Amino acid sequence: MNPIKIGVAGLGRLGLIHADNIHHMKHVELTAVSNLDEQVNKEVQEKYSIPYAYTSYEAMIQNNELDAVCIVTPSGFHTEHIQKALDHGLHVFCEKPIGLDSDEIKAVMKKIEDSDRVFHLGFMRRYDEDYVYAKEMIDRGQIGDISIIRSYGIDPISGLGSFVDFAKKSPSGGIYLDMSVHDIDVIRWFTEAEVKKVWATGNNKAAPELNALNEVEIGTATLQLNNDVTAFLVAGRTASHGYHVETEVIGTKGMIRIAATPDKNKVTVFNEHGTVRPTSQNFPERFREAYINEMKEFVHCIRYERQPSVTALDGLRGTEVAAACQQSFEKDELLELSY
Amino acid sequence: MNPIKIGVAGLGRLGLIHADNIHHMKHVELTAVSNLDEQVNKEVQEKYSIPYAYTSYEAMIQNNELDAVCIVTPSGFHTEHIQKALDHGLHVFCEKPIGLDSDEIKAVMKKIEDSDRVFHLGFMRRYDEDYVYAKEMIDRGQIGDISIIRSYGIDPISGLGSFVDFAKKSPSGGIYLDMSVHDIDVIRWFTEAEVKKVWATGNNKAAPELNALNEVEIGTATLQLNNDVTAFLVAGRTASHGYHVETEVIGTKGMIRIAATPDKNKVTVFNEHGTVRPTSQNFPERFREAYINEMKEFVHCIRYERQPSVTALDGLRGTEVAAACQQSFEKDELLELSY
Amino acid sequence: MNPIKIGVAGLGRLGLIHADNIHHMKHVELTAVSNLDEQVNKEVQEKYSIPYAYTSYEAMIQNNELDAVCIVTPSGFHTEHIQKALDHGLHVFCEKPIGLDSDEIKAVMKKIEDSDRVFHLGFMRRYDEDYVYAKEMIDRGQIGDISIIRSYGIDPISGLGSFVDFAKKSPSGGIYLDMSVHDIDVIRWFTEAEVKKVWATGNNKAAPELNALNEVEIGTATLQLNNDVTAFLVAGRTASHGYHVETEVIGTKGMIRIAATPDKNKVTVFNEHGTVRPTSQNFPERFREAYINEMKEFVHCIRYERQPSVTALDGLRGTEVAAACQQSFEKDELLELSY
């Protein structure tokens, strides 16, 4: 079986995770990396015995050995990088968000539709076994019709410093586009409906240093969908207990919670603090398997010439809703979306 | 020690609970009841050996033996009944809500302020040991400044039939006034701040029969407070798993959840359904001790000539915010409150 | 309704709890206390406005106003004090264990059987709502036939100092008689069977100072019952997380756990330690309601002239099995019981 040869663009925290996962897959080769920092490139190249390393994305995608590219560059480059990869006939895995600007996204969506290449967007929660289990319960009607969804994505305080450094360099797009986009995607995936109104709030009580960066430490958004579902989101950057991703679905016949407590593992400790469940500390830990599963699905799609169930439209909608949340927060008013 | 003599007005479900609690208190006498249904009166009178029973509230409060009255009549009568009791020099315990109309409430508040009688409003969650424990943690600063509160009050589907019967006879005031008023009080109690904006949504997916009654089966409200706290409420009438009252407080230094699962007791069952925690089935079960505690506090206030910490103003604000939620839901828009 | 007048003998930790519970009961009077320490007597007498206080048990029971006595004296005096109370025609509530010596217990059982007075033994777990709920499930056959029971009673390390002080003054009878006797009673109550073999082990790793007192810090006992149930007990004195009382019942059709985690309340805290459930800290906290319930039942038995379901025989068997555990531990061998 010929190996599928993949290049990873961007060796930040998540780029390194994808590189590692690709390296460990059978019948797959981590053939190239592109990244600005030559020192990092060198270390990664040696660690995984990678044939090629580039300091420019454009240089990498001209490597004719490549079958596919995994784009983990800053969000602002996504649409451009997708387009260039498709132009070179490469299959594309792109981290979320698909882009920051809806017109640019629409343009690249046209490219994607016209292409026969695989396009896979990195909404990894769709490949997390807990989310999949819940989705299957919902689809079987086990909780009836959905009335309410609540979804939290709260980063640990331990990561605040590096976020501040990151946000100083390039805008995150705001907390809704940076973080809630996963929750928005889950809501659309679970309900198969679209958001029509949003009201968002937020503050910087725990991290006043974010004021200067035009960022918020914790934000909420209440979303009303076109099928009469209400959703409530919390996104944050300062959880003292770890990485808290939790989703609740209230249906007419029952309720489901996914990760009601952000357990690290199956261990319970009884000590002077009480009965303690250790907590998941970050996204690489919480979604380790989901990142592997989505990459396997990407490779399967390439090998068996099909498309993943998550689409570029899902990416566009995620960005549009997140942008509406950001706008609602900034204007402090209820916003209606039109697509 | 002379017993404190109390009359209970209204022998519905909650009236019977208060009657039973008063009956069992030491140095307290359940001296009278008033209630429209003579048959019920007779049964209750016999059960507790109650000296007097009346079919009219006005008749009861003229009984000079009484020290105090416990008002559990329909909400629309509360302000009138409070006023009359105070006019007769009686101490007053009144079930929530203090009233349905803010002008009427303001008028009776004046009466209460001018009186030296004890006035106690039945926000029993303030006397629930779990809520008290959380409040104390908050006041000690253990979770820092509050950013977000989430509070659910969802009645079991098993009670839907009797609610429909009840709502056919007299308007409940809507789900926010009927149910969320407890959550609104908790939010004000925990934050010591006032609600300034609300957006409410709701639907009748699980109980379309409520459409005809102008009621909703499940409602949400997002509240913004004047100290930058955002609160999210869910009120419902169709939980398949029991009586679900849950409150979460997200602070800058930690989070608290009260009754994250609505456990009936400390028992866990492992059977063909999985690992099962039996659930609390209704408010008398969940708040049994809280109802006793609040009545003890009422009696202490009478005996030691002081006022409870919960005030008529708390009642007014609860009604005002709940009414704003109802209005927001009906108009489908974001509302700003002015007091 | 004439009040039932009760005298409390012994004002240690548990004596004070019983006194307080009796004081708060309606139609019941805390008429007398007896206790060696005059200073304590004075304080308690004032606090509860108690008519009589004695420094001798024998003096108290001659008070003809008394209907009943609540014996909370050191275990070694129980049989003697029961006998004397019955001789004075008093109803008797006696704390566990009924006695330390089986011949003495058998003698007093004869007295109890020949008397028409109420005799109530303080196995309060039989009046704890969680244990009652489990017992009812078992009796309804919901978990089938019982195969295995596991029951833990572990005191918090915070109480070790006072235990050492106590044990220096008078022998506790060993950890099995002092603590496991509750678990043994639960096992007999749940299974309605008798223990036939025991093997007990223990050590003082966490509290070597107990070696000098001939006590153990943590002990286990494996019991085989005459209906093929195996039970495993843990008793301890050094839990770092609080007061841990937990019971598990494995049946042919399901399993039940009572207090799988020793939760203090319904609050969950998320902080730098992880997801934390605060823990119950001591027996007065964990069994507060059970102590009230058992005293109510004692009073009901007196008033309605019946006997409680827990019997003196239950007390005898509890002591016999606990003594066998102690002996097995000391001899380091498997012991067979004969009754």
Added chain:
Amino acid sequence: MNPIKIGVAGLGRLGLIHADNIHHMKHVELTAVSNLDEQVNKEVQEKYSIPYAYTSYEAMIQNNELDAVCIVTPSGFHTEHIQKALDHGLHVFCEKPIGLDSDEIKAVMKKIEDSDRVFHLGFMRRYDEDYVYAKEMIDRGQIGDISIIRSYGIDPISGLGSFVDFAKKSPSGGIYLDMSVHDIDVIRWFTEAEVKKVWATGNNKAAPELNALNEVEIGTATLQLNNDVTAFLVAGRTASHGYHVETEVIGTKGMIRIAATPDKNKVTVFNEHGTVRPTSQNFPERFREAYINEMKEFVHCIRYERQPSVTALDGLRGTEVAAACQQSFEKDELLELSY
């Protein structure tokens, strides 16, 4: 990198799992299988494109392409198959137990020690991340010295039928050797001590059909170790709720529980049964990752020429203790072990 070529012997339930895991490993080839049933061989060979398939173990190990063998044959053949593989210079992964007879095990241990080949015994719990996390806490002293361990391995009732079929064909060695051997290994691994006394009990209440097979449906064993640790084991075959593997460690400074409830995933469901956590249904589900991890470690040991931390002596001790439990149960007496 040259692939490591492995042959799998025995294609029962667990053999198929190991085959699948080996197939998916990078730089590893599933080169051969041996199994009595030709039809199964054919299906597996096709599914994974396996070069060779044999109906005889002896034939397979003569294939000179092989580097290693994974033995998942019936327990009675393990020692013989290990020996033959070593004689052919193959690295050996062998499922637990290492053997049924301690003399045979000792003989093969000599072979293993004299060989430079990797020998890896399939105690997969040592490669489960929850058990590893607990072991690391213990080794860091976070719960002090161990006093008590409790460990359960209970198979689901859904698997009883296939166990009965299996046990009719070849003796399982009894429930302690078949199931508790994992718990015994965990106890030895956690405590680094040896068992000196055992007392075992059991019954067939839930599955009387096992009487005819000389098997028990549920068994317990109490073990005393040479460092004053007491362990309590439960092994069963009829859990109505799924596959229940749980381990508790009580130390002088704290307690740990691994899988206190046998959660299938992170989902909680609220429905008419209460608050429900779905349960793990079988060992392939519960230990999926552990089986992969141990095989990775086996391959690493081969590639980097080292031995795994779990040794043949661990296998011998596991079998000896399990056999002592079985003997104690059969004789109904406390047994002392000598090694």
